[in-house]
Amino acid sequence: MTTRHLKVTVDGKSYDVQVDILDDDTPNRSVGAAPRAAAAVSAPAAAPARAAAAPVASGDGNVTSPLAGTVVKVHVKAGQPVQSGETVITLEAMKMNTEIAAPCAGTVQEVAVNDGSVVGEGALLVKIG
Numbered sequence: 001m002t003t004r005h006l007k008v009t010v011d012g013k014s015y016d017v018q019v020d021i022l023d024d025d026t027p028n029r030s031v032g033a034a035p036r037a038a039a040a041v042s043a044p045a046a047a048p049a050r051a052a053a054a055p056v057a058s059g060d061g062n063v064t065s066p067l068a069g070t071v072v073k074v075h076v077k078a079g080q081p082v083q084s085g086e087t088v089i090t091l092e093a094m095k096m097n098t099e100i101a102a103p104c105a106g107t108v109q110e111v112a113v114n115d116g117s118v119v120g121e122g123a124l125l126v127k128i129g
Contacts, residue, residue, distance in 0.1 A: 061128040069093030071117040080108045088126050
């Protein structure tokens with residue numbers, strides 16, 4: 001058995017992992033061949049995944065939801081200045097949090113949702129001016 005040390009990056013966070021290769025002389029197999037052994041991977045327990053979704057913004061400063069889900073947290077309020085890339089909303093869909101970022105710098109003109117709101121894909125979340 002051979003042990004290899006690898007660096008794995010998940011959602012921008014790096015983890016050092018150790019992989020035990022159970023059969024080092026396994027030839028390359030074609031697609032459809034049954035696997036002979038699985039490698040054991042040791043990694044730290046990760047927090048619930050947070051995916052950064054590209055904000056959907058129209059030319060008028062509307063930030064809309066890229067997916068259907070539930071608003072976990074509204075990070076901004078009307079009148080607040082925001083920077084491009086700053087998280088404005090966190091959505092949860094299928095047990096996964098998605099951070100919605102401001103597409104541009106400006107001032108929040110309107111927040112169209114509250115914590116706990118259920119939104120559909122394309123729903124208005126925040127208006128930035």
